[in-house]
Amino acid sequence: MDAKQWQNQMPFLPLGTIYAASLLRKNNYKTSLFDVGLKESPQEIKPVLEKEKPQILVIYDDGFNYLTKMCLTNMREACFDMIALGKQQGCTVIISSSDATDHSKKYLEKGADYIIYGEGEETLLELVTCLSENKEGINKKQETRQLIRKREEIRDENPSILLPFREISGIIFKEKDSIHKTKPRKVLNTLDDLPLPAWDLVDVESYKLIWKNSKQEFALNLATTRGCPYHCNWCAKPIYGQRYNSHSPKRVVEMISYLSKTHQVNRFWMCDDIFGLKPNWVQEFRDLLQENSLNISYYIQSRADLLLKEDTIEALAKSGLEEVWIGAESGSQKILNAMDKGTTIAQIEESTKLLQSKGVKVAFFIQYGYLGETKEDINKTIALIKRLKPDNIGVSVSYPLPETPFYEKVKDQLSNKTNWRDSDDLALLFKGTFNQEYYRKLQRYTHKEFRKTQGLTYLKKGKIITNLRAIALLGYYIPSAFMDKISLSKMENLK
Numbered sequence: 001m002d003a004k005q006w007q008n009q010m011p012f013l014p015l016g017t018i019y020a021a022s023l024l025r026k027n028n029y030k031t032s033l034f035d036v037g038l039k040e041s042p043q044e045i046k047p048v049l050e051k052e053k054p055q056i057l058v059i060y061d062d063g064f065n066y067l068t069k070m071c072l073t074n075m076r077e078a079c080f081d082m083i084a085l086g087k088q089q090g091c092t093v094i095i096s097s098s099d100a101t102d103h104s105k106k107y108l109e110k111g112a113d114y115i116i117y118g119e120g121e122e123t124l125l126e127l128v129t130c131l132s133e134n135k136e137g138i139n140k141k142q143e144t145r146q147l148i149r150k151r152e153e154i155r156d157e158n159p160s161i162l163l164p165f166r167e168i169s170g171i172i173f174k175e176k177d178s179i180h181k182t183k184p185r186k187v188l189n190t191l192d193d194l195p196l197p198a199w200d201l202v203d204v205e206s207y208k209l210i211w212k213n214s215k216q217e218f219a220l221n222l223a224t225t226r227g228c229p230y231h232c233n234w235c236a237k238p239i240y241g242q243r244y245n246s247h248s249p250k251r252v253v254e255m256i257s258y259l260s261k262t263h264q265v266n267r268f269w270m271c272d273d274i275f276g277l278k279p280n281w282v283q284e285f286r287d288l289l290q291e292n293s294l295n296i297s298y299y300i301q302s303r304a305d306l307l308l309k310e311d312t313i314e315a316l317a318k319s320g321l322e323e324v325w326i327g328a329e330s331g332s333q334k335i336l337n338a339m340d341k342g343t344t345i346a347q348i349e350e351s352t353k354l355l356q357s358k359g360v361k362v363a364f365f366i367q368y369g370y371l372g373e374t375k376e377d378i379n380k381t382i383a384l385i386k387r388l389k390p391d392n393i394g395v396s397v398s399y400p401l402p403e404t405p406f407y408e409k410v411k412d413q414l415s416n417k418t419n420w421r422d423s424d425d426l427a428l429l430f431k432g433t434f435n436q437e438y439y440r441k442l443q444r445y446t447h448k449e450f451r452k453t454q455g456l457t458y459l460k461k462g463k464i465i466t467n468l469r470a471i472a473l474l475g476y477y478i479p480s481a482f483m484d485k486i487s488l489s490k491m492e493n494l495k
């Protein structure tokens with residue numbers, strides 16, 4: 001697990017992985033899960049492989065987890081270790097991850113047999129079917145063959161002919177010395193056709209215990225949608241592209257009902273890039289929750305402009321929304337425009353105030369270091385945080401993700417280091433206005449200003465008893481933020 005995730009002690013289930021496992025199982029493939037998310041070392045898979053002797057080892061990233069988009073090098077190394085262990089056991093090794101898509105050659109050289117790129121479930125099913133039929137030489141997966149034919153429109157009248165690998169969309173593999181990439185797969189637009197994720201393969205109680213031990217209320221992750229149609233120019237969409245597909249509110253309520261009954265969970269992290277974008281989706285979701293007497297709380301990611309549409313905030317609040325993470329990014333309109341973010345500072349202000357007036361917490365994602373960002377823009381971002389008083393913030397620096405317009409702009413400035421080691425690395429990988437140390441300090445300084453503002457607000461509102469700790473910590477944050485500010489001023493001249 002990522003070091004920062006260990007530290008946060010709020011792990012989420014590998015949702016993407018159990019969607020894929022569920023589809024395999026539905027098609028009668030014996031499927032078991034080794035959940036690396038709770039393991040300290042990839043070596044822990046070794047005794048499992050020795051005991052279970054699987055024919056195929058699938059290393060399948062949870063594509064719903066933002067960490068997997070960042071292509072962190074410690075995750076890559078863990079994957080390489082598992083590829084080696086799988087090959088030692090004679091497994092065919094299949095990888096599905098953003099990093100393997102971007103750096104397929106590296107993974108194939110380490111011994112992976114196939115890389116899945118794009119949306120993975122159906123590709124994996126077709127690949128596993130193809131592998132098992134080729135291996136066993138018998139036609140025992142007639143139904144799957146029909147599914148493949150339907151989806152890919154393979155004009156083959158003879159059902160006894162095995163599907164060649166080259167006709168499976170969305171895979172990369174090596175043949176002799178050359179690498180082959182088959183045509184991209186169309187994304188699924190009927191998400192409700194997928195079976196429910198295989199929650200039973202995960203030790204949910206172990207996850208619950210970690211949250212409980214860190215005194216945090218447990219939340220399970222759900223994905224109600226896939227993809228995002230917006231165009232922020234630093235954001236990568238290696239799996240779904242610009243498409244936005246959604247489960248129906250009915251299906252999501254079915255999942256919630258199941259999880260509430262089987263695991264007594266009533267709090268959810270909706271890990272969609274953008275929650276509830278389709279017109280009337282949120283309103284229908286609210287009504288169905290009420291009809292089914294499901295009293296839940298949940299938190300989401302969204303955009304300031306989207307939240308302001310019609311009665312969205314009202315419906316969200318009524319359906320149990322606890323917190324929204326808004327991609328505020330910057331307090332400078334100039335920077336938002338440069339990012340092609342498509343939102344305005346006025347929308348951030350209005351949506352924040354409206355949410356807070358309905359008792360919904362607001363958190364901001366902040367991003368420093370974008371091209372052209374000056375000291376003045378940075379000051380505007382800090383001023384925005386102090387003015388709107390969000391309940392939480394996440395601060396990062398611009399990260400050049402392959403295949404994005406932003407990456408194209410900075411790729412000539414990249415040094416040997418093109419990935420973060422873990423999610424707490426926060427190195428600026430290109431030449432910014434200031435140097436790396438500056439942005440690391442700026443990140444800490446912003447957190448201190450945020451905590452300082454929060455403590456002072458509690459004090460002003462007389463909310464002392466319930467916020468004793470935050471108020472007591474003012475004794476640390478006020479002088480420390482002051483010292484950081486002086487250091488940052490000195491560092492501005494160093495570059």
Ligand code: SF4
Pocket residue numbers: 228229230231232235236273274303327
């Ligand atoms: S709205 Fe969010 S997910 Fe969509 S492009 Fe922008 S940053 Fe990416």
